[in-house]
Amino acid sequence: MKSIVSLEGVSKAFGGLKAVDDVTCSLSEGIVTALIGPNGAGKSTLINLITGVFLPTAGLVKLGGVDISKLPMHARSRMGIARTYQTPQMIHGLSSIENVMAGAYRFGSHGLLKTIFAPWMVAKENSEIADRAAIALRTSGVPEQWWDRRATELPYGIQRRVEIARALAQEPKIILLDEPAAGLNPAETADIGRLLKQIARGGISVLLVEHDMPLVMSTADYVVVLNFGRTLAMGSPTEIAANPTVIAAYLGADDEDEAEAEAEECVA
Amino acid sequence: MKSANSSLRRNFIRLGLLVVGIAVLDVALTSQFYRSTLTLSLIFAIAAVGLTLLMGFAGQVSIGQGAFFGLGAYSAAFAIQQLGIPPLVGLVVAAVVPGFFGYLIARPILRLSGNNLALATLALAAVFYVVATQWSSVTGGIDPGITGLPALDYFGLSHIHVVLWLAGICLVICTAVALLLIDGRFGRALMAIKTSEVVASCTGVDVARTKAIAFAIAAAYAGIAGALFGYFLRAFNATSFNVGLSIELLMMVIVGSLSTVWGAIFGALAIMVLPNLLEGFDHAKLLVYGLAMVAIMMLAPNGLGETLAKLVTRRRVAE
Amino acid sequence: MDSFLQNLISGCLLGCIYAMAALGFTIVFNASRIVNFANGEFLMLGGVGLAGVVVTAGLPLWLGVILAIACTAFVGVLMQVAFLNNARSADELSLVMLTIGTGLAIRGAGALIFGRSVTFVPDFGLFPMLLMGDVYIVSQGIWIALTLVAVGIALWYLFSRTTFGKAMKAASQEPRAAALCGIEPRQAAAAAFAIAAGLGGLAGALLAPISAAFYENGVFLGLKGFAAAVAGGMGNPLGAVVGGLIIGVVEALSAGYVSSGYKDGVAFIILLLVLLFRPQGLLGGVSVKRV
Numbered sequence: 001m002k003s004i005v006s007l008e009g010v011s012k013a014f015g016g017l018k019a020v021d022d023v024t025c026s027l028s029e030g031i032v033t034a035l036i037g038p039n040g041a042g043k044s045t046l047i048n049l050i051t052g053v054f055l056p057t058a059g060l061v062k063l064g065g066v067d068i069s070k071l072p073m074h075a076r077s078r079m080g081i082a083r084t085y086q087t088p089q090m091i092h093g094l095s096s097i098e099n100v101m102a103g104a105y106r107f108g109s110h111g112l113l114k115t116i117f118a119p120w121m122v123a124k125e126n127s128e129i130a131d132r133a134a135i136a137l138r139t140s141g142v143p144e145q146w147w148d149r150r151a152t153e154l155p156y157g158i159q160r161r162v163e164i165a166r167a168l169a170q171e172p173k174i175i176l177l178d179e180p181a182a183g184l185n186p187a188e189t190a191d192i193g194r195l196l197k198q199i200a201r202g203g204i205s206v207l208l209v210e211h212d213m214p215l216v217m218s219t220a221d222y223v224v225v226l227n228f229g230r231t232l233a234m235g236s237p238t239e240i241a242a243n244p245t246v247i248a249a250y251l252g253a254d255d256e257d258e259a260e261a262e263a264e265e266c267v268a
Numbered sequence: 269m270k271s272a273n274s275s276l277r278r279n280f281i282r283l284g285l286l287v288v289g290i291a292v293l294d295v296a297l298t299s300q301f302y303r304s305t306l307t308l309s310l311i312f313a314i315a316a317v318g319l320t321l322l323m324g325f326a327g328q329v330s331i332g333q334g335a336f337f338g339l340g341a342y343s344a345a346f347a348i349q350q351l352g353i354p355p356l357v358g359l360v361v362a363a364v365v366p367g368f369f370g371y372l373i374a375r376p377i378l379r380l381s382g383n384n385l386a387l388a389t390l391a392l393a394a395v396f397y398v399v400a401t402q403w404s405s406v407t408g409g410i411d412p413g414i415t416g417l418p419a420l421d422y423f424g425l426s427h428i429h430v431v432l433w434l435a436g437i438c439l440v441i442c443t444a445v446a447l448l449l450i451d452g453r454f455g456r457a458l459m460a461i462k463t464s465e466v467v468a469s470c471t472g473v474d475v476a477r478t479k480a481i482a483f484a485i486a487a488a489y490a491g492i493a494g495a496l497f498g499y500f501l502r503a504f505n506a507t508s509f510n511v512g513l514s515i516e517l518l519m520m521v522i523v524g525s526l527s528t529v530w531g532a533i534f535g536a537l538a539i540m541v542l543p544n545l546l547e548g549f550d551h552a553k554l555l556v557y558g559l560a561m562v563a564i565m566m567l568a569p570n571g572l573g574e575t576l577a578k579l580v581t582r583r584r585v586a587e
Numbered sequence: 588m589d590s591f592l593q594n595l596i597s598g599c600l601l602g603c604i605y606a607m608a609a610l611g612f613t614i615v616f617n618a619s620r621i622v623n624f625a626n627g628e629f630l631m632l633g634g635v636g637l638a639g640v641v642v643t644a645g646l647p648l649w650l651g652v653i654l655a656i657a658c659t660a661f662v663g664v665l666m667q668v669a670f671l672n673n674a675r676s677a678d679e680l681s682l683v684m685l686t687i688g689t690g691l692a693i694r695g696a697g698a699l700i701f702g703r704s705v706t707f708v709p710d711f712g713l714f715p716m717l718l719m720g721d722v723y724i725v726s727q728g729i730w731i732a733l734t735l736v737a738v739g740i741a742l743w744y745l746f747s748r749t750t751f752g753k754a755m756k757a758a759s760q761e762p763r764a765a766a767l768c769g770i771e772p773r774q775a776a777a778a779a780f781a782i783a784a785g786l787g788g789l790a791g792a793l794l795a796p797i798s799a800a801f802y803e804n805g806v807f808l809g810l811k812g813f814a815a816a817v818a819g820g821m822g823n824p825l826g827a828v829v830g831g832l833i834i835g836v837v838e839a840l841s842a843g844y845v846s847s848g849y850k851d852g853v854a855f856i857i858l859l860l861v862l863l864f865r866p867q868g869l870l871g872g873v874s875v876k877r878v
Contacts, residue, residue: 051470073469083470091463093527094456101453102460106472108453112481115448122452123276129453170471329680331687376863382679383622387813388862390624391855394810398852511806515687522684552699558692562670565685569676 001028004174004205005050005081010059011229012045019045021229022059027174032196032206034220034237036213038249042229043209044086047176050207051083052076064173078106080173082166084180088159090151096162097147100133103166107132136168140195157188164195174205181212193219217241225249279447282530283440290436294429303428304500305544310435311496313536314442316520317529318489321446323518324526324571325455326482327462328378332389333490333517335396336366338509340491341498342400342407345414355420355499359438362495363488370487374480393514400506413505417498431500438496439533442489446529449485458482490517519557522564525571534573592722594843595836600728600797602835603735604630605854607790608812609819609827610742611783617822618779619772620759621682625666625690627809628697629784632659633791634800635697638706648711656788662693663784667777690805698802710796727796734793738786739828746824755779807851811838814858820868829870833857 003026012020020042027033035043048054050061052073061069068076082103091099108129110121137147140161146154151162160180167175177196181189193215200206200221210216216223216237223240225232227249233240240246290310297303315337322328340362347353347361377388400407408414420430449455457478460468465475498504520539525531543553568575608630615623633655640651666689674685710727717724745752754768758775765775791800791808798804815834819826834854842850861869 053466072474073466074472074474077470077472081470085467089464089467091456091460091467093459093462098456102456103471105453105457110452111454112449112485115452115454116445119444119448122448126452166471329683380862380866383683384862384866386624386680386683387622387817388859391810391814391858391862394807394855395852395859398849398855402846402848402852511810515691518684518687552695554695555692555699556695558688558690558695561688562685562692565676565681565688566670566674569674569678569681 001030003027004029004064005207006062006065007046007050008060008062010046010049010056010061012042012049012054013057018229020049020056020226023226023229023231024059025224025231025234027205027207028222029173029205030200030203031221032200032208032219034208034210034216034223035226036210036216036223036240037226037232041226043226044178045229046226047083047178047207047209050076050174050176051081077170080170081176082168082170082172082174083176084160084163084167084178086178086182088156088163090154090159090162092152094151095148096142096151096154096158096165097130097133097137099151099162100136100165100169101126101129103136103169104129104132104171106170133165133169136165137162139168139199140165141191156183157185160184160188160192161195164192164199168199172204174207175199176207176209178209179211180208181210181215189215190218276447276451279451280444283444283447286443286533287436287440290432294432300428301544303432305540307428307432307435307500308497309537309540310432310439311493311500312517312520312540313533314435314439314496315490315493315517316524316532316536317439317443317446318486318493319517319521320524320526320529320532321449321458321489322482322486323521324528324531325450325458325462326479327458328381328479328483329386329518330389330483330486331386331511331514331518332392332396333486334393334509334511334514336370336487336490337494337497337513337517338396338400338506339366339369339487340494341504341509342414342494343491344495345417345498346406348417349414355418358499359492359495362491364491366491366494367484367488371480371484374483375476378476378479378483390511390514393511397506397510400509407506410505410507413503414498415503417502419502420499427502428500431496434499435496438492442492443529443533450529454478454481519561521571522561523572525574525577527570527574531571531573535571538572590843591840594839596722596724596728598836598839599832600724600731600835601839602815602832603731604790604794604808604831605811605815605834606735606828606831607738607786607793608808609815609831610738610824611786611790612812612816613822613824613827614742614786615776615779615783616816618755618758619667619671619776621671621686621776622813623780623783624683624686624809625693626783626787626812627807628690628693628805629659629663629787630791630794630808630812631800631802631805632662632693632697633788634708634795634804635701635706635791635802636788637792637795638708638800639701641708642706643701648709652711652789652792655792656785659788659791660781660785663780663787664777666693666784667780671776672773690809694802694805697805701802703802705799705801706795707799708792708795711793725797727793731793731797734789735828738789742782742824751778810858811854814854814861817858817866818861818869820870821866823868823870826868826870830868833869 006026007023010023037043049056056069060067063079091102108125110125114121142161142165146158180192196206196219220237223237224234225246232249233243233246293306315333319333322330343365344358344362347358348355380388401410419427421427422430457473461475468475520535521532523538524535564572612626615621636655636658637651640646640654641648670685670689711730714726714729716726746756750768754765754770755775755778758765758770758772762772811834815830816827818833819830838850838853841853
């Protein structure tokens with residue numbers, strides 16, 4: 001399997017606290033990799049390190065073999081990294097389809113000058129981008145009746161799907177999902193799981209950060225367990241479920257690290 | 269998408285109505301006083317449209333637009349009087365100079381947000397005012413200021429008619445550009461930035477650059493307005509560009525709406541026309557201004573125009 | 588050399604006024620997280636009010652000062668209780684614009700009530716002018732310096748020695764803890780506005796004999812107060828005082844050595860530079876940057 005994103009000895013410290021400590025792992029093409037661990041284990045920090053919200057204090061983040069550790073967020077996004085958020089971040093004032101069109105930003109070419117000197121381009125490009133958005137919305141299963149509604153007014157479950165569609169519209173190499181099932185009922189959760197598998201089978205690498213164990217176990221092809229910022233175990237779902245250290249870590253998960261959770265909140 | 273195109277069409281119909289409205293008013297208004305009020309409204313509306321783009325769509329406050337307005341007025345006057353450039357080309361100078369300056373200053377200043385950005389832009393307006401009053405060799409200071417700008421009497425029309433139509437055409441063009449920008453990927457990027465800079469970056473938007481361009485556009489619009497203001501009066505001095513001007517421009521956007529360009533035009537019209545309708549208003553102008561701003565911010569923080577529009581549509585739906 | 592010293596002294600005196608403006612700004616910010624753009628208008632109101640009461644109405648000076656402080660404090664409380672407390676949106680930008688609107692209204696009311704003329708007020712007297720060689724301190728200057736010292740001590744006592752003051756400081760950061768001490772965040776904010784406005788009124792009254800009272804003074808005085816508070820580090824009272832003195836001195840020196848016309852611009856350029864390059868203030872340590 002081809003590795004899309006690889007982390008090599010990545011660490012991130014906030015003050016004296018190591019939120020992510022010497023993590024090495026690889027996220028491969030065409031599969032769903034789940035990242036699990038107790039609260040404060042460093043999961044969201046890891047997403048933020050891959051997307052570029054934080055720069056690592058040590059180690060390398062590579063995309064398709066290229067070191068992207070120092071690149072700004074928008075450059076990484078244009079290279080094919082897309083993400084969703086713990087609480088859906090719908091762009092205010094835009095309809096769902098326009099939200100998804102915003103995801104296809106990198107496929108547009110018109111800027112200030114073209115808008116002034118070739119205004120007809122705007123409508124033409126808009127309809128091309130809207131076509132891309134429509135495909136993404138269909139793939140992620142947003143019913144057409146919601147497309148022209150303001151995204152912030154949509155039901156929570158639909159917002160999650162719109163957000164996934166927005167990520168798909170970026171035509172990314174990898175999608176990072178931060179707890180996509182939070183706030184959803186079991187039926188909706190199962191749907192999201194199927195959707196993620198389908199996306200991965202289309203040749204994209206999917207990273208799923210999730211607390212919902214049934215979803216992880218049914219969806220993930222590969223599981224990485226973090227605890228206190230370090231990788232505790234890696235393997236197939238069945239291996240992880242049987243791993244005694246993982247079980248111990250989950251039972252002793254009460255003393256969660258609030259400082260890191262707080263640092264992550266600042267970002268969200 | 270279907271809806272996107274229909275909103276674009278609706279907006280262009282409105283633009284057409286705006287042109288018709290200006291033409292009707294130009295004929296209907298017999299008093300020179302009302303005609304000049306209309307002209308000033310059109311001029312200020314240009315600056316307000318630019319500020320709406322920056323504040324309403326990109327979510328970046330500026331209480332310093334008066335500086336770019338003044339910069340536009342001075343650079344157009346300088347171009348005409350010192351470089352012998354014709355007034356129409358002077359308008360381009362008045363857009364480019366503030367736009368360029370705005371872009372340069374935007375990078376550092378837009379790292380700030382909220383309170384600090386408001387403070388910094390206000391300080392910018394204050395610095396500009398001090399420089400405008402003191403740098404007499406270029407600006408003429410407070411006395412005499414800039415004098416002797418040419419009368420624009422093209423096609424046998426009087427100065428005021430020409431400026432009115434010049435302002436009207438500039439407003440229509442600037443509004444059309446703003447509408448197109450909002451409708452396209454640039455507009456979506458701005459709204460993403462307003463929602464969350466992380467979200468915008470993660471969809472591939474270069475946030476710092478996009479914000480700087482928005483700031484530059486707002487500065488260029490203010491500059492065009494400033495140049496037209498100078499053309500209209502034919503003589504002006506630094507007192508026109510004090511901090512109060514920046515606050516007045518901000519008021520126009522707030523009175524109008526933070527989320528549509530049309531609100532800014534409505535706001536500019538309201539701010540310019542209302543004082544003239546109230547007899548003896550001049551005494552209490554500041555007080556009424558202030559209280560109006562307070563009332564709007566307390567009751568309709570998204571802008572008076574928008575709140576009124578919502579009320580109307582809600583009623584229509586209820587019926 | 589003597590002219591340098593003289594500039595330094597007049598800068599310090601001006602700086603004391605800016606310090607009081609900055610203190611008001613800081614107190615309000617600490618209690619309610621509001622950046623009060625109307626703060627400068629409190630100084631304007633103090634000066635114009637004093638001029639109105641003493642010069643126009645002919646009341647005794649001491650009564651005028653008390654009235655100026657009381658009225659300004661009342662306006663401050665009114666602003667908080669009537670406007671800011673009832674705002675529908677608590678987002679930063681709406682509150683900023685609410686204070687700008689209030690500032691405009693105060694300026695307009697000042698112009699309407701006290702007129703638009705530039706008025707000079709007699710100085711407070713009592714102290715003689717201090718002469719040291721060629722350098723002198725005007726009598727009013729002694730009043731200003733002593734007042735800042737007194738105000739500084741009083742505020743220090745209030746905020747670090749009384750429960751009320753401590754609770755006020757905590758109100759914006761720890762609303763629940765403050766409530767336990769019997770202080771609601773709203774009360775704390777109202778008290779902060781009263782103190783800030785009263786202080787502004789006092790500073791404006793002190794300034795009126797030196798530089799004339801005028802209804803448009805508030806804009807620049809406010810901005811210089813901001814500059815002082817930001818230079819000293821937002822929310823730090825000691826920093827506000829030091830920031831005020833720095834702004835005053837730099838302004839006086841630039842008036843003396845560069846150009847008196849540009850002196851007003853200096854404070855604003857300092858404000859811009861500090862905001863851009865040292866947002867934690869000149870005195871503040873390295874603040875933890877929250878991403």
